[in-house]
Amino acid sequence: MEILIFQTNIKSAENVASIEPVLNNHTHILNWSIDLEDIDNVLRIETTASLTEKAVIEMVKEHDFTIEALAD
Secondary structure (H helix, E strand, O other), X not given: OEEEEXXXXXXXXXXXXXXXXXXXXXXXXXXXXXXXXXXXXOEEXXXXXXXXXHHHHHHHHOOOOOEEEOOX
């Protein structure tokens, strides 16, 4: 298992609801959360080693959100 952490502009429950089906239905995402209280709106993903940061960034950007990887 690997943990990927991103800064996003996913700022509301409505934003979370719009990206939820994409993250829930991805076969390599085991668990995920978005911290709406954090200034960086951190997206945390627990994944198999098969999913890359680049793939997550592309997937989220396809839904018109900004995202960038955060250093550990």
